[in-house]
Amino acid sequence: MKRRFPAGPDTNVDDLLAGLASEPEGGRLKVGDERIVDFLVSFARKLLAPATARRYPELASLGFFLRRGEIAKVLRAVETNPGVLRFPRGMVFHVPPANVDTIFVYSWALSALAGNRNVVRISPRSAGAAEAVVEALNAALADAHPAVAQTQVMVTYDRDDKITAALSAACDLRVIWGGDRAVTEVRKMPLAPHSRDVTFPDRASFAAISVAGWEAATPEQRRDVAVGFYNDSYWFDQAACASPRALFWVGDEKGAEAGREEFRRLLIDVVAQKELVVEPAMAVQKRVSAYGVAADGHATSIRFDGNAVATLELTSPGEVPREWLGVGTFPLATLPSLDALVSLVERKDQTLSVFGFSQQELEDLAHDLAGRGIDRIVPFGSALTFSERWDGYDLLAEFTRLVTVQA
Amino acid sequence: MSDSVFGRSQVERESALLTELTELTEHHRAHSVQYDRILASLGIEKGRRFDRLADLPWLPVRMFKTHDLKSIPDDEVFKVLTSSGTTGAGASRIYLDKEAAAVQPRMLGATLREVLGGKRLPMLMIDTISIIKNRRSFSARGAGVLGMANFGRAHVYALDENDQPDVEAVKGFLEKHGGEPFLIFGFTFMVWQYLYEVAKEHKLDLSNGILIHSGGWKKLIDIAVDNSEFRRRFAEDTGLTQIHNYYGMIEQIGTVFLEGPSGNSLYCPEFAEVIIRNPDTWEEQPVGEPGVIEVISTLPRSYPGHVLLTEDLGVVHGIDDGDWPGKRFSVLGRLPRAEARGCSDTFSGAVA
Numbered sequence: 150m151k152r153r154f155p156a157g158p159d160t161n162v163d164d165l166l167a168g169l170a171s172e173p174e175g176g177r178l179k180v181g182d183e184r185i186v187d188f189l190v191s192f193a194r195k196l197l198a199p200a201t202a203r204r205y206p207e208l209a210s211l212g213f214f215l216r217r218g219e220i221a222k223v224l225r226a227v228e229t230n231p232g233v234l235r236f237p238r239g240m241v242f243h244v245p246p247a248n249v250d251t252i253f254v255y256s257w258a259l260s261a262l263a264g265n266r267n268v269v270r271i272s273p274r275s276a277g278a279a280e281a282v283v284e285a286l287n288a289a290l291a292d293a294h295p296a297v298a299q300t301q302v303m304v305t306y307d308r309d310d311k312i313t314a315a316l317s318a319a320c321d322l323r324v325i326w327g328g329d330r331a332v333t334e335v336r337k338m339p340l341a342p343h344s345r346d347v348t349f350p351d352r353a354s355f356a357a358i359s360v361a362g363w364e365a366a367t368p369e370q371r372r373d374v375a376v377g378f379y380n381d382s383y384w385f386d387q388a389a390c391a392s393p394r395a396l397f398w399v400g401d402e403k404g405a406e407a408g409r410e411e412f413r414r415l416l417i418d419v420v421a422q423k424e425l426v427v428e429p430a431m432a433v434q435k436r437v438s439a440y441g442v443a444a445d446g447h448a449t450s451i452r453f454d455g456n457a458v459a460t461l462e463l464t465s466p467g468e469v470p471r472e473w474l475g476v477g478t479f480p481l482a483t484l485p486s487l488d489a490l491v492s493l494v495e496r497k498d499q500t501l502s503v504f505g506f507s508q509q510e511l512e513d514l515a516h517d518l519a520g521r522g523i524d525r526i527v528p529f530g531s532a533l534t535f536s537e538r539w540d541g542y543d544l545l546a547e548f549t550r551l552v553t554v555q556a
Numbered sequence: 557m558s559d560s561v562f563g564r565s566q567v568e569r570e571s572a573l574l575t576e577l578t579e580l581t582e583h584h585r586a587h588s589v590q591y592d593r594i595l596a597s598l599g600i601e602k603g604r605r606f607d608r609l610a611d612l613p614w615l616p617v618r619m620f621k622t623h624d625l626k627s628i629p630d631d632e633v634f635k636v637l638t639s640s641g642t643t644g645a646g647a648s649r650i651y652l653d654k655e656a657a658a659v660q661p662r663m664l665g666a667t668l669r670e671v672l673g674g675k676r677l678p679m680l681m682i683d684t685i686s687i688i689k690n691r692r693s694f695s696a697r698g699a700g701v702l703g704m705a706n707f708g709r710a711h712v713y714a715l716d717e718n719d720q721p722d723v724e725a726v727k728g729f730l731e732k733h734g735g736e737p738f739l740i741f742g743f744t745f746m747v748w749q750y751l752y753e754v755a756k757e758h759k760l761d762l763s764n765g766i767l768i769h770s771g772g773w774k775k776l777i778d779i780a781v782d783n784s785e786f787r788r789r790f791a792e793d794t795g796l797t798q799i800h801n802y803y804g805m806i807e808q809i810g811t812v813f814l815e816g817p818s819g820n821s822l823y824c825p826e827f828a829e830v831i832i833r834n835p836d837t838w839e840e841q842p843v844g845e846p847g848v849i850e851v852i853s854t855l856p857r858s859y860p861g862h863v864l865l866t867e868d869l870g871v872v873h874g875i876d877d878g879d880w881p882g883k884r885f886s887v888l889g890r891l892p893r894a895e896a897r898g899c900s901d902t903f904s905g906a907v908a
Contacts, residue, residue: 429835429848430891433867437616443597444590444623451597456836461597 150306153271154286155298162315165302169240169266173296178264180235180549181224184294185261189215191292195285205278207251207384208285214535215258223262223537227545234552237264239321241548244313244335246327247272254282255535256324256544261301263548268316269303314338322548325349347547349540352390352499353471354532356381357490360400362505363408374504375415377530381502383425384533386476390540391500391525391532395469395480397490399506405483413460420457420477427476432456435475442470448480467493487514494522499540501525502532561666561825562880569826569882570609576854577862578606581613584860587627591615591860610831610840614850614863617648617807626651626859637699639806648807656858660810661706663855667812667825668707670880671766671800678733679708680726680765682742682751684715697743699806704768708739714750721754730760737764743771744801748781755794763795770802770812774889783886787819803868803887807861811853816879822887823880828853830885832872833865846871846888867891 152160178185195201196212213219229235241260245253257269271279283303290298306312317323317338325335328351336346356378363371381393398405427435439459442448447468448461459478463469466482466489474480484490487510490501501523503511511526524541527534537544564572585592585602592602595613606612619625626633628651635657637650652660687698705711712729716722729738740762742751747769755762767790773782781789783801790796803822804812813822813830824830829852832841841847849870856862869888878884 428892430867430893432835433616433618433848433865433891436865437618437622440594440597440615440619441622443594444619444625446593448597450599 150304150309150312152302153283153305154269154301154303155290156283156287160304162312165268165304166315166319169268169300169302171299173299175294175296178237178266178296178300180227180237180264181220181262182264182296184296185264186217186220188289188293188297189220189258189262190217192285192289195288196282201281201285205251205281208278208281210534211251211254211282214255220262223259223545226537227543227549229551232554234554235549236552237266238548238550239265240319241265241267241322241324242316242320243267243269243324244326244331245269245272246331247274251278251282252326252535253279256326257301257303259537259544260322260324260548263545265322265548266300267302268320270313270316271303271305273305273307275305310338320344322347347542347544349390351497352540353394353495353497354391354500354502355395355397355469355498356393356502356504356529356532357397357399357484357487357506358408358412358503359505359510360398360404360408363398363400363412364404366505371411372415372419374529375412375419377504377528378412378502379416379419379423380530381532382479383420383423383477386431387478388473388476389533393479393500393502393532394471394473395463395482397466398481398483399487399490400483400485402483409481409483413454413458417454417458420455425457425477427456429456431476435459435478438472438474439478442474442480469493471495471497487511488517490514491517494518496522498522499524500527500532502527502529504529559666560670561663561827562670562823562882564826565881566875566883569824569829572826573829573852573854574606574609577609577612577852580854580857580862581606583857584627584862588625588860590623590625591627609829609852612852612863614865615860617805617861617864617866620648620650620807620859620861621646624649624651625861628653628858632858637806637809639699650806650809650861651859652809653858656856659855659857661703663810663825663827664703664812665707667814668768670814671768671798671817672707672739673737676707676709677737677739677766678710678729679705679712679739679741680729680751681705681711681713682715682740682747682769683713684717684719685713686717686719689717700743700770701741704741708741714742714754721750723754723758726751726754726760727758730762734761734764737766740765740767740769740796742767742769744769744773744786745771745775748776748786752786752790752794755796761795762790763797765796766798766800767796768800768802770804783820805851805864805866807864808851808853808856810855811851813851813885816884818879820886821873821878821884823878823884824882826882827855830870830872830883832870832885835891841872843872843874848891849885849887 193212193215196208202209243257253269257267260267317340321344324347325332326349332348332350398409439451439461443451447464449464450462452460457477461480463480463482466484470480600613632653633651634654635652638647683701687701712725714726787799801815802812811828813824816823831850832847833850834841834847846869849866849868852863868890870885872883872885875883
């Protein structure tokens with residue numbers, strides 16, 4: 150297998166595991182280890198370098214996430230009471246998705262911050278931003294403590310069950326991204342009895358606008374809502390787990406109708422201004438999906454505003470499609486109140502991006518849902534902002550273990 | 557020939573087609589609830605008249621991979637055709653009743669008669685006999701070979717059961733039939749690899765042959781052979797000049813767009829038509845402007861495949877100005893595939 154980080158000659162799984170088992174220079178890593186923090190900060194600086202950030206805006210977000218101040222905040226959040234001590238889990242094996250270039254970096258970085266030894270399998274299909282990440286990591290290694298290179302490894306290998314099995318058997322925690330199929334595949338490889346999985350299966354996300362909130366908003370705010378929705382939807386081709394797959398308007402029917410029409414026009418403006426181009430093949434894909442929703446009886450009307458924006462009127466909110474319909478395809482429905490959302494939410498549902506609701510309304514919704522679905526409610530424009538609390542996990546807690554001491 | 561399907565001028569065929577296809581659109585609405593829902597969702601009311609063929613609503617051809625679309629009751633399904641196509645994601649399912657299954661070879665025959673004449677000719681298949689023998693691995697290619705076999709007789713296969721060129725078999729065929737008109741059929745890249753190369757090496761005389769071939773140019777473009785080069789080298793090195801490429805798809809089974817005698821243009825039989833669409837506005841492109849190919853045919857009556865947007869790119873070169881009347885066009889290649897980034901490696905139902 151190819152050694153991507155630290156860059157080096159091809160290796161095999163035995164040598165790799167043997168290398169990780171030896172004690173690093175300066176002793177074992179701790180939670181929030183300075184050697185790792187310094188490395189992450191220097192890596193973040195490389196991501197924020199103008200040339201990189203311009204080319205891959207998603208890497209800039211990653212860079213912000215890994216600034217020293219942000220890291221300190223994450224670490225403070227897992228401080229423990231006296232007599233409770235937090236330690237790394239040990240060796241963590243990460244299996245990230247092929248399609249999102251950067252998500253593996255977040256889970257790896259948090260696991261490294263937790264003081265774990267990490268093996269990350271980077272997909273052979275990865276490209277673009279993932280390559281830039283590997284480059285930045287290797288560049289940051291130049292002035293990093295040697296313990297970093299001794300404890301953190303990223304490799305690429307073609308589908309090879311033997312390697313995946315060996316790494317699974319050796320790890321103390323396995324992190325599987327990439328959806329239902331990836332999770333099911335990788336789960337066929339047994340873990341050691343004490344070890345377990347953190348899984349990120351397929352998720353679906355939605356957006357909701359309060360009709361009353363919309364009516365109270367200024368024209369500038371409304372435009373910002375459209376821009377935020379644009380970013381949430383069109384980055385990652387509306388295919389990220391947190392990208393809204395449908396938009397609900399919550400409130401009275403008449404107000405919703407007016408709001409929807411205005412919002413659609415604003416969105417078309419934003420798309421034009423961003424000079425977004427939807428390729429013909431994608432435009433065809435959107436028609437295949439949208440016609441399919443109609444054919445199945447779940448949409449009563451379909452509207453295409455150029456290739457970039459497609460809107461579907463759902464037959465009923467309960468028939469909201471959760472599958473990906475193509476970049477810029479928005480099923481719409483009006484709900485009388487947030488309560489109406491509760492019955493249609495499923496375990497699979499992850500993010501609800503919102504505009505115009507009060508904190509209280511949203512907390513009431515969360516209480517009504519009672520953890521049965523929707524792990525995060527965020528304002529428009531923040532759907533894709535990664536956080537150490539993701540998919541209902543407190544990741545740093547997942548990546549560590551607690552030891553209690555009482556004299 | 558009196559019953560030619562390449563007789564009518566563009567104006568004549570368009571008005572006839574418009575009436576038939578409007579009726580066909582209503583027929584499918586009445587018999588496929590899914591098709592009716594799609595048109596209704598697009599705001600097309602029942603009984604709508606259309607002014608031009610280009611105004612007829614089209615379905616993306618990939619819909620037949622994601623949905624079972626048919627305009628016949630289950631108990632009248634006589635045959636289900638499947639093909640994986642080249643996108644590698646799911647297979648199209650095309651439902652035929654008895655009548656549809658009978659119509660499609662008849663109309664294919666009527667189309668090919670234009671270049672083959674009325675008699676069955678001795679036929680050289682540029683494929684392996686095992687493609688039709690081995691039923692277990694029966695493929696779209698096998699179905700194509702089998703379908704075409706009906707139009708010839710005394711079949712000889714140019715490849716042996718191990719996919720190796722069987723030069724002796726070809727030589728034997730030519731000794732017996734090479735002095736009179738004979739039919740050659742195969743997929744374009746195989747014809748090049750297993751007929752052209754072999755004929756050139758062994759100096760075979762194919763001058764009485766009529767070649768019918770299809771299947772795309774991708775593999776040949778890689779070795780810098782396009783349609784013109786293909787024709788030029790066959791003529792120069794083997795004497796073969798009667799070459800007819802064709803364009804067709806399983807979703808409009810029985811309908812083929814056939815290359816005219818002088819080459820480099822495909823023609824529509826009278827029961828079919830092509831429209832090239834601008835990939836941004838989806839309006840019809842003027843002559844000479846490339847775009848996405850829409851294929852129209854009156855044959856699909858058991859499933860709503862009469863107006864289909866393909867994922868191929870093409871261009872109309874001219875109208876009523878070539879070997880045969882009507883539009884003449886070329887296929888330029890495929891639309892690059894739509895792929896999305898996302899947390900998930902697989903999007904259930906999305907890329908089917």
